[in-house]
Amino acid sequence: MSDSAAPDHPTLAALGWQVFFADQVTDNAAVPARVMEVHRSGAQALGPEGEVRIPPGVDATVGDWVLFDPVLPAKSHVLDRFSLIKRRAPGKGHDVQAIAANVDTVFIVTSCTREFNVARLERYVALTLEAGAEAVIVLTKPDLCNDVAALERAARGISDQVTIVTLDARGAEPADKLAQWCAPGRTVAFLGSSGVGKSTLVNALSDGAEIATQPAREADHRGRHTTTHRQMHRLPGGALVVDTPGMRELQLTDTAEGLAMLFADLEALATTCKFRDCAHTVEPGCAIKAALAAGDIDPDRVERWKVLVAEDTFNTQSLSGRRWDEKERAEGIRDRRARLGKGG
Numbered sequence: 001m002s003d004s005a006a007p008d009h010p011t012l013a014a015l016g017w018q019v020f021f022a023d024q025v026t027d028n029a030a031v032p033a034r035v036m037e038v039h040r041s042g043a044q045a046l047g048p049e050g051e052v053r054i055p056p057g058v059d060a061t062v063g064d065w066v067l068f069d070p071v072l073p074a075k076s077h078v079l080d081r082f083s084l085i086k087r088r089a090p091g092k093g094h095d096v097q098a099i100a101a102n103v104d105t106v107f108i109v110t111s112c113t114r115e116f117n118v119a120r121l122e123r124y125v126a127l128t129l130e131a132g133a134e135a136v137i138v139l140t141k142p143d144l145c146n147d148v149a150a151l152e153r154a155a156r157g158i159s160d161q162v163t164i165v166t167l168d169a170r171g172a173e174p175a176d177k178l179a180q181w182c183a184p185g186r187t188v189a190f191l192g193s194s195g196v197g198k199s200t201l202v203n204a205l206s207d208g209a210e211i212a213t214q215p216a217r218e219a220d221h222r223g224r225h226t227t228t229h230r231q232m233h234r235l236p237g238g239a240l241v242v243d244t245p246g247m248r249e250l251q252l253t254d255t256a257e258g259l260a261m262l263f264a265d266l267e268a269l270a271t272t273c274k275f276r277d278c279a280h281t282v283e284p285g286c287a288i289k290a291a292l293a294a295g296d297i298d299p300d301r302v303e304r305w306k307v308l309v310a311e312d313t314f315n316t317q318s319l320s321g322r323r324w325d326e327k328e329r330a331e332g333i334r335d336r337r338a339r340l341g342k343g344g
């Protein structure tokens with residue numbers, strides 16, 4: 001490989017540098033570096049000249065590119081992102097939290113078990129498309145299922161913008177089957193419920209090296225190793241993998257665009273409803289209801305679309321400070337999700 005630089009002095013390309021970023025640099029003396037870790041006390045970024053520390057005032061998240069200012073590190077400049085995975089902050093507040101920037105591909109991991117749930121996958125796909133990243137659904141544990149083809153069909157039905165890969169996460173398959181998204185300098189992230197095989201996949205891509213994930217992990221009260229802060233690792237094959245606890249609790253936030261992409265057909269149909277704010281329930285002249293009656297569209301999918309739109313609207317509007325009877329609304333969404341077999 002052409003990347004002959006020492007591991008702690010990687011080339012820009014090895015860190016994911018692209019024309020998109022180069023185009024933003026006007027000062028030739030600027031030193032680009034990629035944010036690899038974020039702590040309360042600041043961030044650590046890596047560039048061709050080694051590691052630099054960014055003070056907490058700089059609003060950078062894992063995966064960001066910064067132009068480091070060695071004289072005034074607090075003045076380091078964050079470059080525009082081509083993708084951003086974000087979430088609604090946990091707890092009572094409604095702030096949006098940046099989880100990871102400049103991710104090329106999100107592997108949405110699900111297993112061929114009872115955990116498999118189309119509504120949940122749609123949520124993750126919408127979120128990924130909204131973030132501006134490519135979505136790949138990875139179906140693990142095919143050995144535990146009699147009808148893998150049926151699940152693959154269901155996953156494929158979610159969107160034609162999504163690739164489906166089925167593999168056993170434990171063997172040699174992941175390295176092969178995920179190779180095209182894990183080339184040197186590519187940035188990937190894994191999303192999915194607990195136990196679906198995310199760690200197994202990362203380890204498989206690490207050539208069994210158990211990579212640098214270990215030092216950053218601590219045993220939790222159950223004795224498991226958990227990721228304690230937001231970070232990115234470099235895999236032996238040259239890809240970068242985001243490993244952050246926040247990825248596990250993603251909710252929809254401001255994903256109207258992603259939902260519109262995922263449910264483009266239904267959104268287009270809805271524009272032909274008689275009323276612009278049609279809720280597709282009791283309104284006259286509803287194109288969605290008409291299509292349902294004609295058997296042209298799948299009622300389950302329509303119901304999931306409504307739930308996702310409601311959840312997104314709720315999150316977005318409460319974020320923008322509008323007054324809602326939040327508890328009531330959240331309960332409504334939860335009830336509907338429960339009836340659909342949860343969606344997350």
Ligand SMILES: Nc1nc2c(ncn2[C@@H]2O[C@H](COP(=O)(O)OP(=O)(O)OP(=O)(O)O)[C@@H](O)[C@H]2O)c(=O)[nH]1
Nearest residue numbers: 140141142167168169170194195196197198199200
């Ligand atoms: N049978 C089978 N088991 C698998 C497969 N992939 C992963 N597993 C097992 O599933 C269990 C959970 O895998 P993990 O990689 O820890 O799952 P995770 O998604 O990282 O879970 P969290 O860390 O809780 O988020 C492990 O015991 C794996 O060995 C597979 O393809 N087939």
Ligand SMILES: [Zn+2]
Nearest residue numbers: 273278280286
């Ligand atoms: Zn309607």
